[in-house]
Amino acid sequence: MHRTVFRNVRIWDGVASEYAMADVLAVEDGRVAGVGDADDGPARDRRDLAGLTVIPGLIDAHVHMTLDPSLRTPAAQLAVPDEKLVRDMDHRAEAMVRAGITTARDLGGGKWLELGLRDRIAAGQPGPRLLCAGQPVTSIGGHCHFWGGEACDAATAETVIERQAEHGVDLIKIMATGGNLTKGSSPRSAQYDAETTRQIVEHARRRGFDVAAHCHGTEGIAHSARARVATIEHCSWLGDDGTRSGYDPEVAAAIAANGVWVSPTINAGWARFAKNRKFEQAVQGTFARMREAGVRLIASTDAGIPNVRHEDLARALPVFAHFAGLTPVEVLRSATSDCAGAIGLGTVTGRIAPGFAADLLFVEGDPLTDLSVLESPAFVLARGQEIQGTGFSP
Numbered sequence: 001m002h003r004t005v006f007r008n009v010r011i012w013d014g015v016a017s018e019y020a021m022a023d024v025l026a027v028e029d030g031r032v033a034g035v036g037d038a039d040d041g042p043a044r045d046r047r048d049l050a051g052l053t054v055i056p057g058l059i060d061a062h063v064h065m066t067l068d069p070s071l072r073t074p075a076a077q078l079a080v081p082d083e084k085l086v087r088d089m090d091h092r093a094e095a096m097v098r099a100g101i102t103t104a105r106d107l108g109g110g111k112w113l114e115l116g117l118r119d120r121i122a123a124g125q126p127g128p129r130l131l132c133a134g135q136p137v138t139s140i141g142g143h144c145h146f147w148g149g150e151a152c153d154a155a156t157a158e159t160v161i162e163r164q165a166e167h168g169v170d171l172i173k174i175m176a177t178g179g180n181l182t183k184g185s186s187p188r189s190a191q192y193d194a195e196t197t198r199q200i201v202e203h204a205r206r207r208g209f210d211v212a213a214h215c216h217g218t219e220g221i222a223h224s225a226r227a228r229v230a231t232i233e234h235c236s237w238l239g240d241d242g243t244r245s246g247y248d249p250e251v252a253a254a255i256a257a258n259g260v261w262v263s264p265t266i267n268a269g270w271a272r273f274a275k276n277r278k279f280e281q282a283v284q285g286t287f288a289r290m291r292e293a294g295v296r297l298i299a300s301t302d303a304g305i306p307n308v309r310h311e312d313l314a315r316a317l318p319v320f321a322h323f324a325g326l327t328p329v330e331v332l333r334s335a336t337s338d339c340a341g342a343i344g345l346g347t348v349t350g351r352i353a354p355g356f357a358a359d360l361l362f363v364e365g366d367p368l369t370d371l372s373v374l375e376s377p378a379f380v381l382a383r384g385q386e387i388q389g390t391g392f393s394p
């Protein structure tokens with residue numbers, strides 16, 4: 001049994017609107033053992049943090065560990081030899097955890113290499129706890145068909161899901177609409193009809209899997225919301241004209257009523273869109289209406305797609321807050337306790353409370369008023385394992 005008591009630390013527990021009254025935190029065997037407990041135990045196990053702030057480790061609900069953000073096309077990604085890919089993935093995972101990301105959900109790859117990474121990390125290699133979807137279920141020639149999950153109907157989709165189960169995935173991803181990365185697929189069009197979507201999601205759920213649905217167009221969003229997927233990815237509300245004109249209040253009401261979370265994949269690069277007033281207003285308008293309708297949001301970046309680096313969640317959060325109209329504490333919940341709940345880890349991580357994993361991000365400054373302080377962590381604990389952060393360390 002190893003116990004460390006952090007003293008003189010300001011604590012945000014992942015849920016509350018304010019910092020905790022306590023300034024003592026005990027970690028034991030990879031878990032939070034106590035908050036505000038008496039400072040007991042031998043002096044060598046006590047650490048004075050001189051006023052650093054601790055929050056739960058960050059969670060990115062949508063990443064692709066196998067994708068190299070410096071490559072532009074699927075063909076270039078598929079040409080990377082497995083041996084190099086595995087090395088690159090190890091480096092990405094380490095960069096993520098050093099940047100304070102202690103959990104991430106991988107929403108698709110072709111060869112299950114990210115599941116191997118997940119297992120190496122669980123065995124002690126530095127990196128975030130991973131949940132992995134394996135090959136996404138997609139239509140013939142549909143979005144990311146090159147990853148091998150093509151299915152023309154619900155029965156074929158069941159065999160794709162069974163194959164993912166055999167490889168040990170944690171959840172199922174379905175491409176409910178086309179996407180931008182895949183030539184010949186249309187982001188605004190649904191890839192399956194409502195009934196097929198319902199059957200695919202139902203089958204996944206019977207097998208014990210949550211479903212994450214990739215959705216740009218409104219029709220695919222509607223099918224996924226009514227099929228009660230766990231999370232809707234992107235949720236771009238693309239209308240028939242291919243712009244973000246397709247907001248539908250009935251669909252938003254279904255998202256909220258069915259307890260579906262929206263994971264809008266707003267990455268740091270979206271800052272450039274703030275110069276485009278029309279786009280900015282369209283996005284901010286749909287977020288305002290979604291929030292009014294009671295739709296709940298989680299943080300995600302789609303890391304791995306061109307120019308979106310795996311370790312950049314902290315840089316994305318202020319941009320997400322800007323477009324979604326969230327306060328700092330709301331956006332912090334979306335990347336900690338809310339995100340954990342949405343991806344099925346609500347009793348495991350995302351909060352600083354006894355029994356939760358010691359997934360902790362220590363920073364200088366006041367993240368409840370200034371999200372930018374998250375960009376240079378002093379140090380990080382991932383399941384109790386200490387990792388040097390990218391910023392100053394005491």
Ligand SMILES: [Zn+2]
Nearest residue numbers: 062064107302
């Ligand atoms: Zn993605």
